[in-house]
Amino acid sequence: xxxxxxxxxxxxxxxxxxxxxxxxxxxxxxxxxxxxxxxxxxxxxxxxxxxxxxxxxxxxxxxxxxxxxxxxxxxxxxxxxxxxxxxxxxxxxxxxxxxxxxxxxxxxxxxxxxxxxxxxxxxxxxxxxxxxxxxxxxxxxxxxxxxxxxxxxxxxxxxxxxxxxxxxxxxxxxxxxxxxxxxxxxxxxxxxxxxxxxxxxxxxxxxxxxxxxxxxxxxxxxxxxxxxxxxxxxxxxxxxxxxxxxxxxxxxxxxxxxxxxxxxxxxxxxxxxxxxxxxxxxxxxxxxxxxxxxxxxxxxxxxxxxxxxxxxxxxxxxxxxxxxxxxxxxxxxxxxxxxxxxxxxxxxxxxxxxxxxxxxxxxxxxxxxxxxxxxxxxxxxxxxxxxxxxxxxxxxxxxxxxxxxxxxxxxxxxxxxxxxxxxxxxxxxxxxxxxxxxxxxxxxxxxxxxxxxxxxxxxxxxxxxxxxxxxxxxxxxxxxxxxxxxxxxxxxxxxxxxxxxxxxxxxxxxxxxxxxxxxxxxxxxxxxxxxxxxxxxxxxxxxxxxxxxxxxxxxxxxxxxxxxxxxxxxxxxxxxxxxxxxxxxxxxxxxxxxxxxxxxxxxxxxxxxxxxxxxxxxxxxxxxxxxxxxxxxxxxxxxxxxxxxxxxxxxxxxxxxxxxxxxxxxxxxxxxxxxxxxxxxxxxxxxxxxxxxxxxxxxxxxxxxxxxxxxxxxxxxxxxxxxxxx
Amino acid sequence: xxxxxxxxxxxxxxxxxxxxxxxxxxxxxxxxxxxxxxxxxxxxxxxxxxxxxxxxxxxxxxxxxxxxxxxxxxxxxxxxxxxxxxxxxxxxxxxxxxxxxx
Numbered sequence: 001x002x003x004x005x006x007x008x009x010x011x012x013x014x015x016x017x018x019x020x021x022x023x024x025x026x027x028x029x030x031x032x033x034x035x036x037x038x039x040x041x042x043x044x045x046x047x048x049x050x051x052x053x054x055x056x057x058x059x060x061x062x063x064x065x066x067x068x069x070x071x072x073x074x075x076x077x078x079x080x081x082x083x084x085x086x087x088x089x090x091x092x093x094x095x096x097x098x099x100x101x102x103x104x105x106x107x108x109x110x111x112x113x114x115x116x117x118x119x120x121x122x123x124x125x126x127x128x129x130x131x132x133x134x135x136x137x138x139x140x141x142x143x144x145x146x147x148x149x150x151x152x153x154x155x156x157x158x159x160x161x162x163x164x165x166x167x168x169x170x171x172x173x174x175x176x177x178x179x180x181x182x183x184x185x186x187x188x189x190x191x192x193x194x195x196x197x198x199x200x201x202x203x204x205x206x207x208x209x210x211x212x213x214x215x216x217x218x219x220x221x222x223x224x225x226x227x228x229x230x231x232x233x234x235x236x237x238x239x240x241x242x243x244x245x246x247x248x249x250x251x252x253x254x255x256x257x258x259x260x261x262x263x264x265x266x267x268x269x270x271x272x273x274x275x276x277x278x279x280x281x282x283x284x285x286x287x288x289x290x291x292x293x294x295x296x297x298x299x300x301x302x303x304x305x306x307x308x309x310x311x312x313x314x315x316x317x318x319x320x321x322x323x324x325x326x327x328x329x330x331x332x333x334x335x336x337x338x339x340x341x342x343x344x345x346x347x348x349x350x351x352x353x354x355x356x357x358x359x360x361x362x363x364x365x366x367x368x369x370x371x372x373x374x375x376x377x378x379x380x381x382x383x384x385x386x387x388x389x390x391x392x393x394x395x396x397x398x399x400x401x402x403x404x405x406x407x408x409x410x411x412x413x414x415x416x417x418x419x420x421x422x423x424x425x426x427x428x429x430x431x432x433x434x435x436x437x438x439x440x441x442x443x444x445x446x447x448x449x450x451x452x453x454x455x456x457x458x459x460x461x462x463x464x465x466x467x468x469x470x471x472x473x474x475x476x477x478x479x480x481x482x483x484x485x486x487x488x489x490x491x492x493x494x495x496x497x498x499x500x501x502x503x504x505x506x507x508x509x510x511x512x513x514x515x516x517x518x519x520x521x522x523x524x525x526x527x528x529x530x531x532x533x534x535x536x537x538x539x540x541x542x543x544x545x546x547x548x549x550x551x552x553x554x555x556x557x558x559x560x561x562x563x564x565x566x567x568x569x570x571x572x573x574x575x576x577x578x579x580x581x582x583x584x585x586x587x588x589x590x591x592x593x594x595x596x597x598x599x600x601x602x603x604x605x606x607x608x609x610x611x612x613x614x615x616x617x618x619x620x621x622x623x624x625x626x627x628x629x630x631x632x633x634x635x636x637x638x639x640x641x642x643x644x645x646x647x648x649x650x651x652x653x654x655x656x657x658x659x660x661x662x663x664x665x666x667x668x669x670x671x672x673x674x675x676x677x678x679x680x681x682x683x684x685x686x687x688x689x690x691x692x693x694x695x696x697x698x699x700x701x702x703x704x705x706x707x708x709x710x711x712x713x714x715x716x717x718x719x720x721x722x723x724x725x726x
Numbered sequence: 727x728x729x730x731x732x733x734x735x736x737x738x739x740x741x742x743x744x745x746x747x748x749x750x751x752x753x754x755x756x757x758x759x760x761x762x763x764x765x766x767x768x769x770x771x772x773x774x775x776x777x778x779x780x781x782x783x784x785x786x787x788x789x790x791x792x793x794x795x796x797x798x799x800x801x802x803x804x805x806x807x808x809x810x811x812x813x814x815x816x817x818x819x820x821x822x823x824x825x826x827x828x
Contacts, residue, residue, distance in 0.1 A: 703822035706748055706756075713744065 005068060008088055011047045011098060012141055014040040015105075015134035022127040030123030037126035038109040041133055045102035048095075055095035056517060065091035067207060069143055081202050089143030089206055092521045093345060097140045097278060100349050104270045104356045105133045107485035111360050112262040114482040115367060125165065125260065132158035136271050140278070145194045145204040145236075148279065152190075152243065155272050156183055162263040163256045175255035182252040186242015193235025197286075200228060206282060207530050213285050214527035233290030236283050244276030244329045247303045251622050253326055257318040261363030264318065269325045269355035274348050277332040281345055284336060285527050294433040297337025297424065301440035304330030306620065308447035312454075313616045316379050317362050320455045324405065325355055327444055334441050335420035338427045338434060342522040343419035346498055350412035354401040357489035361398035364482060365391060365459060368473050381458040383466035390473050395460050397486035402456050404493035406449035407584045415495040417445065418580050422573035429572060438576075445580050449587030457595035732773035739766035753809065753816045757802045764795040 018040035022033040055064065069087020076083055090098075109129060116122050132155060139151035157180075164176030198204050200221055201212040212218065213229075221228035240246065245253040256268045267273070280287065280296070287293055304327050311323035328351045335344025368391060369378035378384070388395050404411035407418065421441050428434040464470035498518055593599040606613045618624065739762050746759030768788040775784020806816055813820050 705818055705821060710748055713748075 014044045019130040026123040033123035037130040048098035052099040087143035111485040163259040172258040175258040179252040183242040190239025210527040210530040230290035233287040240276035254322040265359030270352040297437035300334030301437035304444040305440040308444040311451040338424045340423035341524040347416035354404040364394040386464040388460040397490040400490040422576040426572035446583035446587040449584040453591035729777040736769040
């Protein structure tokens with residue numbers, strides 16, 4: 001299949017044009033804006049499905065990619081090269097990403113048609129969703145860090161406007177600002193990393209970076225006393241920390257739940273936060289070269305565990321899901337850190353699906369519950385309970401996702417999370433640092449199972465705790481746009497789609513044997529393969545033709561492991577699989593005993609460990625830390641110092657001084673104007689015209705023919721004389 | 727006899743023509759002066775043609791000059807007549823209508 005720009009670009013352009021068009025017509029017709037947005041994302045989904053099927057089901061090569069680009073601008077002059085290319089880079093990973101983003105976005109659009117139907121700003125919501133989706137698609141298609149960063153920022157903006165969608169509420173406005181400012185911290189450092197890479201290799205293209213790594217361009221280069229690869233890797237990881245809500249910048253994500261629930265599903269669970277992990281995966285060779293992977297693994301483990309502990313005590317349905325999102329993102333980052341490249345990516349995809357579904361289910365629950373005093377929707381779990389019979393389909397979907405996220409075998413979460421933990425355990429055997437990451441991750445898995453089942457039990461099981469709310473809860477209506485997205489997404493929580501079969505053997509057939517497609521086709525970029533890469537322009541064919549790799553290269557020798565290590569890896573995976581099943585079942589069992597059997601009440605535990613409970617409720621005082629210490633003590637003081645500098649020095653000397661200089665200049669200019677221009681220039685010119693030229697010309701041009709003749713004759717005589725004497 | 731006497735006579739004619747044109751205020755006299763200058767040049771043509779070259783180009787040219795002189799005299803005299811009809815005078819200093827100081 002020959003790809004041209006016309007078969008790839010519509011994926012990005014359709015939602016983008018829907019945004020442009022939608023923003024013009026949304027005032028006229030909200031419904032039309034909604035329809036345009038939904039249809040465009042669906043068509044873009046069809047395009048990505050085509051690309052997906054070509055990449056995964058017919059190319060069968062882990063090294064196949066399409067890279068097309070054109071020169072955006074070129075400011076090169078002698079000796080200084082500065083040109084920027086924009087382009088499209090699709091490999092297996094991007095193909096899967098595209099399908100996930102457009103697929104989840106389509107379902108969320110469909111769900112939003114139901115969810116937002118009563119909202120006043122119905123159309124505007126879809127316009128934002130379109131812009132957001134197109135930015136995410138653009139980010140996935142980008143072939144370089146610069147355009148990735150542009151789309152990254154557009155998503156930051158969309159996130160800002162969707163969190164603050166109900167900006168009448170003061171809290172929503174604050175939350176949107178908080179999200180924007182917090183991610184900005186990471187983004188600035190990320191930009192610094194881009195600049196550092198640019199400064200060294202002169203381009204920020206992925207393939208150029210890979211080939212530069214393979215060619216040893218980074219070796220021996222230092223920045224601020226540390227090696228450049230470490231610096232750049234760290235800076236780029238800081239972008240991930242901001243966007244994917246890792247410790248210590250995770251504080252924005254729980255507040256982001258102020259937005260409408262479908263946008264929480266799309267942005268703060270399924271796609272945007274995944275962009276950070278996607279970036280880390282793309283730049284994995286750089287981080288490996290920089291040697292910061294243990295650090296990444298520890299950050300991931302810490303986030304996974306810490307967020308899980310906070311989720312234990314949350315009472316808001318969406319807050320539990322928000323913290324579980326942070327925790328699951330922590331697993332992905334942990335996976336990046338331990339080099340579990342395809343496991344981390346698989347977790348990204350599986351998490352996107354089950355978390356989107358969880359949020360949509362939560363939206364479905366919240367939308368059904370009303371408080372008749374305040375006319376608001378009810379989000380608090382203590383007021384729910386017993387909803388199983390009222391919302392059976394929602395319950396079914398949410399249960400499937402809960403099983404998936406808890407890591408119950410046969411569900412997708414088990415397949416991906418277990419692989420991350422298996423690789424973490426394997427790394428821990430070789431390097432002590434990784435024990436921290438593994439143990440935090442494994443404990444977090446148990447906590448995840450516990451808090452997710454706690455949420456399920458509190459919401460759907462037992463007796464209704466708030467009779468009024470329960471009585472007014474409408475029985476679930478069978479609307480296609482409410483239930484189809486939920487059920488479709490919950491089908492894809494089954495592990496079989498990712499591992500291929502329950503036993504782990506896959507559906508991709510190659511050379512007579514079956515392989516697990518995810519493991520075989522998503523492999524770490526091997527920089528060595530990019531050394532021969534040569535730039536070709538947009539109009540030419542795909543840069544690399546389909547390469548059919550011999551069978552042997554599909555085996556795990558790619559990891560560079562020998563037989564013995566291979567065996568150890570296998571053992572580690574089995575141990576960690578058993579461990580995580582045991583841990584998850586303990587978590588579920590405790591939740592069951594606590595909330596269904598009520599063998600021991602949660603109140604007693606809370607009163608026993610009041611101190612811990614308080615810390616958890618206050619989210620480890622991170623918000624306090626940022627607001628009271630970092631902002632009040634640090635930034636505000638610094639702000640005041642700058643204000644003093646501004647008013648006292650800059651304002652007084654620079655601005656006022658400038659005023660004085662201006663006054664003098666004005667006087668000189670005034671003098672010049674008055675005398676040089678006015679007197680000499682204007683009046684003098686008038687004088688010359690009136691008195692000198694006028695009188696002279698009057699004398700000369702008196703109309704005396706003979707006088708003219710004399711002058712003519714004299715001039716001629718003069719020339720004749722000159723010519724004859726020359 | 728060489729070229730020189732012809733040129734001298736031609737020069738005398740030319741200077742006389744110039745003087746007449748400059749000094750006389752009568753328009754008809756000025757026209758006569760112009761005729762003198764034209765004759766001087768015609769004489770020059772013939773003389774050069776006779777002494778320096780071996781063809782009759784100069785003679786042809788002098789014939790043309792005589793024709794042009796006749797035409798010019800006719801036009802000039804016509805203008806003078808119109809002028810006299812308007813101003814009742816043929817004084818050259820009367821022909822200053824474009825000057826606003828009339």
